Amino acid sequence: MQLIELKGIHFGYDTYQAAVLDDLNLVVNHGECHCISGATGCGKSSLLHLIAGELCRPFEGEMTRHPALMVGLVMQDPNVQVLRQSVGAEIAFALENLGVPSNEMLDKVQQALRRVGLYVSIDTPIDVLSLGQKYRLMLAAQLVFEPNLLLLDEPWTQLDNHGVQELYFVLKELLRDGVAIVMVEHQPQAFGQLVSHLWQLERGKLVAGLYQPSRPHKQRLATLVARGVDATEQRLLISPHRFQFSADSVLFRCTESLSVAAGEIVALVGDNGTGKSSFLKALAGMQADIGQLPFLVLGKRPKLGIFGANLCLLLQRPNRQLFEPTVLTEMQFSLRRFRLPLSRAERMLHQLSLSHLSMASPHKLSYGQQHIIALASLACLQPKVLLLDDPFAGLDSLHCDKVWQLLLELRQRGCAILLTSHREMSYADVDRIWYIESGYLADRTAPTIQADAG
């Protein structure tokens, strides 16, 4: 059964800009799984919104929809789609709007929960769920009205490996039931044989194949030596402790002393929800309800605001810290406040070959560019310690490389860097790796590997 056919679709945001979609054709049948890849900002999300019939602007071309077509769309970030406070009410939202009688809701909601493999009570508050669980909750909120076409926007970037695995099995079941899936994804290999059609969106058209950005050769860590840096200077010292919020159970224990020295990059790896972000915030002295922990940052107990330009922290979704009218003034903001030379901002932009953006509004940039600008505005302070919360989340490989370029540059200047990640890191990229696993924080860098890397 043919669900939807797109023929010669033209669509653009501005009349004077190049069209986002240009003569695009796509046919989706019952039980098929289409995967669309493409460079960031090439119009993939617009395409999904178009199929869902909720595009905010008019388009040209022909769209033929089967009369029985029912579309469900799960957007990239599950957090921005939550409309209610409890699991049951969230899933029932669509049923309410479709006028399904109240007494039939309970069954349908529980069925949808089982379908996505989420075994929680329907009265569970949504904010206690992990990101992966929230994603499946949003999936259930779509499945409850039995769509026959499901649209997914980049599930891989948001989920940890565990979450991707869970999603895989749900999608497999759905395809077996004859639901068609269209997903936008850079990592189709994560969904293996499920994908029946692989597309790349190029200059507004869909062509068969996978989009592979050209990767510039990455400088490896081993080849770089920090200049004039006293590598014995311990910038971060963490003594054994239990990490827990005052009223809650222990998040994780740390039984050994850990440290980060000048000119070192350390990665902290753990699944979503293990307490990585709170740990970084505690190191910066801005986590509430955590009590006194045996941390020493630059020889002092961490407290908000006492380190000035020496300690920098980049939290997740760094675009929320941007507020100035242009990229250049954004970069200069902290330099001005800390009375450092303003020329560093221009030099930094030049170094990153982003000078052409200096007069642009930071909020008109792509997510990846905003990310780089936020990081660069910290990097030009040349801090002694830099803390980064999941700096690679949601970035394509091009922007990941820019982040690495900045980090290596800082490392060479002797900056001590601690970054977290919800995915495995490679020893070729960082000096050491700490893990939060089954309730313990530990440095599992094997001595031999350390010798190789050093």
Place this chain on the structure above:
Amino acid sequence: MSINAGLIAHGLLLKKKITMLLRLAAVQFITTMGLYYLFYGESQLLDGAVVVLRVLLAMLPGWWLSSTQSPERLAEVLSWLLPHKWAFVIAASLSLLPFMSQELKEIYQIQCMRGARITPKALRNPSNWPEFIYCVLLPLLIQLLKLSKQMALSAKLRHFGRGDHVTHWPSTRDDK
């Protein structure tokens, strides 16, 4: 009068805090009595006291309602009175409240670390208030603008506002 006494008794019985109300009463009392004394002298002070008492009595029912009834119940009652769309807007805003205060706190801290002049000490000087508005409120407003678009889309994708007939999820069930 007797109704009010009953309300106070009921409220106090439920161990609700009345200090807030008392503090307010004290401020009202001092300013009004002061003015009465200045303008009319001692003879009219009693009149002034009666006025203050009346103002306070008028506020009592509100105090009783807000301190003894749970917010959820008020919301439920309101949602029957309001059009569906606005009831949804209120529910969505309330559920976003923890996110907003968390976000406000985090952005404030981030900008503090970036050197913004918004520490509690700096904010005592009103000339730093615009900095607070630009560094903290503006980014938050930008996020809220984007969020309102995305939530509206998410609601529409789940058929919000399509049908005339809307049913309600049974949030309080017997089988719990």
Place this chain on the structure above:
Amino acid sequence: MKLNFELQDALFIGFCATLLVILKSMLRLKLGLSGHSMFLMTFFYLLCYGAVGRVGCITACGLLSGMVAMMLSVGKGGPLILLKFGMPAIAMDIALLVIAGVFKLRWQCVLLALAGCLAWASKGWIENMLAGMSQQIALIKFAVNFLQGGLFAIGAALLVPSVLKRLQSHDLLQDRHQPHE
């Protein structure tokens, strides 16, 4: 509230109202001055007007703030708080009907702020008169409130146009109705 707003505009108004209530409850403890609430109120009401750009949105924002505050039991006096937030908003909307398009955005904001402040101070005045306070004293209280509140309100009104300008320069208000410049 019969006006038909786009869902996203309605949500934004709701979020502004909630943020107003959060900030108000945070600042309440710090500042003893009466009238500082006019700063936040004016700021958010005018912002809503600037972002949504329709008559009626200030009233909507005011009534929503009142309801949110009531549900969170911020402030004293339960349902009365609805009036406290609502009255200045309604006054501003009525003023807007008269002056829309006549002045530049900056002066519009200042005039609206004064209208809101007038309503806010009048509310206290009417309350006091109803309670039987002597006219003279009620009038003095009214004047003091109006002056204090007006100062804060004008301060906020002067900030709003530049905030709106920044939002516009980021293309965030592009598909919304523009206020009269």
